[in-house]
Amino acid sequence: MKSTTDFLKLKENKEPIAMVTAYDYPSACLAEKAGIDMILVGDSLGMVVLGYDSTVYVTLEDMIVHTKAVKRGAADTFIAADMPFMTYHSSFAQTLENAKQLIQIAGANAVKLEGSGEVIDHIYKLTQAGVPVVGHLGLTPQLVGVLGGFKVQGKDAEAARKLIDDAKRVQSAGAFALVLECVPEQVAAIVSEELSIPTIGIGAGAKTDGQVLVYHDLIGYGGHRVPKFVKQYTNVSLPIEEALVQYIADVKTKVFPSKEHTFSIKTEELDTLYGGIRS
Ligand SMILES: Nc1nc(=O)c2c([nH]1)NC[C@@H]1CN(c3ccc(C(=O)N[C@@H](CCC(=O)O)C(=O)O)cc3)CN21
Ligand SMILES: CC(C)C(=O)C(=O)O
Numbered sequence: 001m002k003s004t005t006d007f008l009k010l011k012e013n014k015e016p017i018a019m020v021t022a023y024d025y026p027s028a029c030l031a032e033k034a035g036i037d038m039i040l041v042g043d044s045l046g047m048v049v050l051g052y053d054s055t056v057y058v059t060l061e062d063m064i065v066h067t068k069a070v071k072r073g074a075a076d077t078f079i080a081a082d083m084p085f086m087t088y089h090s091s092f093a094q095t096l097e098n099a100k101q102l103i104q105i106a107g108a109n110a111v112k113l114e115g116s117g118e119v120i121d122h123i124y125k126l127t128q129a130g131v132p133v134v135g136h137l138g139l140t141p142q143l144v145g146v147l148g149g150f151k152v153q154g155k156d157a158e159a160a161r162k163l164i165d166d167a168k169r170v171q172s173a174g175a176f177a178l179v180l181e182c183v184p185e186q187v188a189a190i191v192s193e194e195l196s197i198p199t200i201g202i203g204a205g206a207k208t209d210g211q212v213l214v215y216h217d218l219i220g221y222g223g224h225r226v227p228k229f230v231k232q233y234t235n236v237s238l239p240i241e242e243a244l245v246q247y248i249a250d251v252k253t254k255v256f257p258s259k260e261h262t263f264s265i266k267t268e269e270l271d272t273l274y275g276g277i278r279s
């Protein structure tokens with residue numbers, strides 16, 4: 001399994017870091033088998049697998065259940081887990097307890113926290129306590145309520161300046177990697193050059209040190225709208241829908257189940273069962 005220093009080395013060697021989300025056992029198995037560098041158990045699971053319209057409804061308990069499932073599927077892959085909305089703001093003691101649950105109980109190797117400001121202090125204290133932390137700046141979906149939607153961030157000079165300063169603060173606080181979501185490529189390039197820790201982009205262009213995509217977006221699985229920055233590598237929804245339609249037709253026409261999908265009892269046992277009367 002890779003370690004936090006391996007991700008720093010990948011940046012030094014200019015080898016891009018490939019990251020994908022996973023939320024359950026099968027997605028984790030496939031991500032590990034494919035050789036992904038890092039799995040993110042993203043709170044986007046609230047949207048893509050639980051059907052909420054934002055990530056703010058995801059609880060620590062949800063994250064624990066899904067992180068455990070991912071760990072069982074990808075025991076040899078570095079796993080970062082999102083700390084959900086409202087689980088790392090009230091006090092450091094509470095933040096540490098919640099991070100402990102994700103790491104000690106659920107099996108994550110690192111936690112990811114969105115934002116800057118007061119969060120910086122908690123990132124610092126977590127890393128001082130030995131908890132590997134990934135930062136997350138730009139579009140921070142847990143703030144959808146104050147950002148007014150899922151919009152590109154850092155589009156004017158002032159906002160870009162703040163983003164660059166915040167990124168440096170996240171690094172100084174001890175984070176070993178930083179997710180940059182929905183920011184202009186040129187701004188993500190500056191942040192990536194200025195930081196020694198790797199940047200992982202999503203909708204942040206080609207100049208970051210790595211990329212992350214949501215599993216279901218990448219494989220075209222599910223009924224949700226896919227953001228513009230996604231490259232859909234396949235569309236598994238189509239064959240799944242076709243298979244379900246065929247299954248229903250087979251049940252209705254009694255084509256399924258056929259002999260090969262059916263269990264049988266030996267004739268002599270059946271004879272005994274019927275008292276030997278029926279042949
Ligand atoms: N399925 C999924 N994929 C994601 O990448 C993702 C989630 N869900 N949920 C959590 C966040 C929210 N994300 C999103 C969701 C929508 C847009 C979006 O619709 N953006 C507009 C551009 C908006 C603008 O121009 O400012 C777009 O057209 O893609 C962006 C990021 C990224 N994350
Ligand atoms: C979009 C990524 C970075 C994320 O935070 C998530 O999947 O929850």
Ligand SMILES: [Mg+2]
Pocket residue numbers: 042043044055082141
């Ligand atoms: Mg997230």
